[in-house]
Amino acid sequence: MIMVVNNISLKYLRSGVRLEATVVDKKGIQKDLYFVVSGLNKKFIQADASPFIPALLPSAMSQGENLKIEGSVSRNILVRQKKFQNKIAQWENSLKKVKVQAKAIDKSMEKGKRVGLFFSGGVDSFYTFLKNRRLGKNRVTDFILIWGFDIALDDGEFFGLVKKRIQTVARQVGINLIVVETNSKELSDNYVDWQWQVGGSLGAIALILKNYFRVVHIASATSKEDTAPFGSHPQLDPLWSTENMKIVHEANGCSRLERVCKYIANSEVALGNLRVCWKQVKGKYNCGLCEKCLRTMMELELAGVLSKTKTFNVPLDLERISKSVLPSSSVVFSKEVLKELLRKDEKPELQLAIEKQLLISWRPPVSYRAKEFVHNLDHKFNNDRLFWYLSAKGLL
Numbered sequence: 381m382i383m384v385v386n387n388i389s390l391k392y393l394r395s396g397v398r399l400e401a402t403v404v405d406k407k408g409i410q411k412d413l414y415f416v417v418s419g420l421n422k423k424f425i426q427a428d429a430s431p432f433i434p435a436l437l438p439s440a441m442s443q444g445e446n447l448k449i450e451g452s453v454s455r456n457i458l459v460r461q462k463k464f465q466n467k468i469a470q471w472e473n474s475l476k477k478v479k480v481q482a483k484a485i486d487k488s489m490e491k492g493k494r495v496g497l498f499f500s501g502g503v504d505s506f507y508t509f510l511k512n513r514r515l516g517k518n519r520v521t522d523f524i525l526i527w528g529f530d531i532a533l534d535d536g537e538f539f540g541l542v543k544k545r546i547q548t549v550a551r552q553v554g555i556n557l558i559v560v561e562t563n564s565k566e567l568s569d570n571y572v573d574w575q576w577q578v579g580g581s582l583g584a585i586a587l588i589l590k591n592y593f594r595v596v597h598i599a600s601a602t603s604k605e606d607t608a609p610f611g612s613h614p615q616l617d618p619l620w621s622t623e624n625m626k627i628v629h630e631a632n633g634c635s636r637l638e639r640v641c642k643y644i645a646n647s648e649v650a651l652g653n654l655r656v657c658w659k660q661v662k663g664k665y666n667c668g669l670c671e672k673c674l675r676t677m678m679e680l681e682l683a684g685v686l687s688k689t690k691t692f693n694v695p696l697d698l699e700r701i702s703k704s705v706l707p708s709s710s711v712v713f714s715k716e717v718l719k720e721l722l723r724k725d726e727k728p729e730l731q732l733a734i735e736k737q738l739l740i741s742w743r744p745p746v747s748y749r750a751k752e753f754v755h756n757l758d759h760k761f762n763n764d765r766l767f768w769y770l771s772a773k774g775l776l
Contacts, residue, residue: 381406383445385413385436390427396559397425399588401432403567406445413567415588419558420522424592428486430454431587433461434580434620435564438611439571441465441475452484457587460619464580467616471609472576491624492593496558498582499523499599500530501546501655503676507639508599508630509553510647518595523555524585528562529578531660538660545653545665552649560585579612583620583627590625600631637679637716645683652690668694671710674701678717681730698729702736714738 387402396418403411413435417425429451440447458480465477497512497520499505512520525546531539543559550557564581565574579598586596598617602608617629634642644650656676657666666673677696680686686696706714718734721727 381443381445382448383436383440383443384448384450385429385432386450388427388429388432388451390425392422397422399425399427399431401429403436406443411567414563415585416561417558417588419556420592424492425588426488426591428452428587429482430457430486430622431584433457433480434587435584436568437461437464437480438468438475438577438580439568440478441469442572444476444478446479446481449480449482451482452486453482454587454622455485456622457620458482458485464616464619468576468611475576489624490591492589492591494521494593495519496522496524496586496589496593496596497599498597499525499546501542501549501653503636503639503644503654503656504599504601506647506650506654507634507643508597510643510650512597520597521556522558522593523550524558524560524589526560526562526585529565529581530658533561533563533566535660541665542655545655549649549653558589576611579610579616580620582612583617586625586627587620587622590622593625595626595628598627598629600629602631635716636713637682637720640676640679641683645680645685651685651688654689654691664693665691668692669697669700671704671706674704675710675713678714678730678734681727682717682720698733701733703740704737706737706741711738711741
């Protein structure tokens with residue numbers, strides 16, 4: 381059983397350069413996988429097949445299909461994909477090790493000079509950028525904004541809003557903005573859970589830009605101490621580096637609360653453009669009501685800068701906090717805020733709201749468990765389509 385990648389080609393568009401290929405799975409189903417890059421000189425993009433290995437390997441592993449690339453690839457990528465498979469297969473039993481074949485080895489040795497950072501406007505990417513500026517070494521020269529990951533390809537209106545904000549940030553800090561549109565998630569969702577694919581898709585984009593960058597930074601959502609198995613990970617992402625381009629997964633000992641209080645809170649540009657919402661309610665940059673918005677607003681309130689943050693247009697709703705059930709992965713963030721509030725002995729109303737939130741999260745009501753059951757079914761069998769539909773309608 382083989383997944384074949386062929387017809388690898390470049391197309392020069394008015395909006396940028398399109399690298400594309402045809403993917404044929406074991407059932408004979410053909411799908412086009414594409415990446416459209418804008419914001420840099422077209423000469424830096426070539427019809428290299430290397431990006432299609434990380435872009436498709438988790439999908440091939442989930443289906444038990446060997447991956448055949450009908451094009452030239454980096455020798456480093458061909459060798460290191462074995463290490464990637466060994467590690468990720470240890471973490472996820474549904475991913476089986478497969479063989480990867482390529483038609484030829486890419487011998488080009490062009491070396492880029494720039495330093496890139498995948499940038500969404502969230503806490504982690506802002507923190508990574510601000511820390512990079514503070515350290516002064518290997519200073520970031522370019523942001524990479526992706527359309528097709530957390531923002532669906534059919535939501536051009538919201539992506540336009542986000543792009544405008546990130547363009548503003550880039551201008552204010554003197555950074556070039558590269559925009560990449562891709563259906564990598566849309567295609568891989570047919571085969572594998574996105575949590576195992578996301579790092580490979582980031583690696584694919586970095587490889588497309590390998591002649592332009594010498595270093596590409598990936599912002600981590602966790603610290604080194606609590607880095608759980610995930611598709612984007614400090615042990616996986618660097619494996620997609622080439623002979624001349626290095627990928628750095630920026631995990632360290634800094635907690636999310638420290639990132640907000642020590643970096644975000646002291647940056648006017650971050651407070652003016654911060655984006656954390658996962659709901660993507662029409663017309664709203666941040667809804668101010670979802671778990672992630674509330675979490676971030678609590679952290680900003682603790683830091684004393686919520687009133688200065690320009691991207692939350694509703695007040696912090698303490699009653700909503702007290703009645704909201706946290707997913708298990710988010711309990712640690714509320715505990716962290718509560719611990720600091722207790723240490724400082726301040727904001728007793730917020731303390732009480734968080735205490736109630738943690739209590740109800742420990743023993744969720746039946747209604748919440750039923751909702752989670754439906755959500756898990758939607759995620760597993762429907763690629764979250766119900767979630768995104770209800771979210772867009774403002775019903776979640």
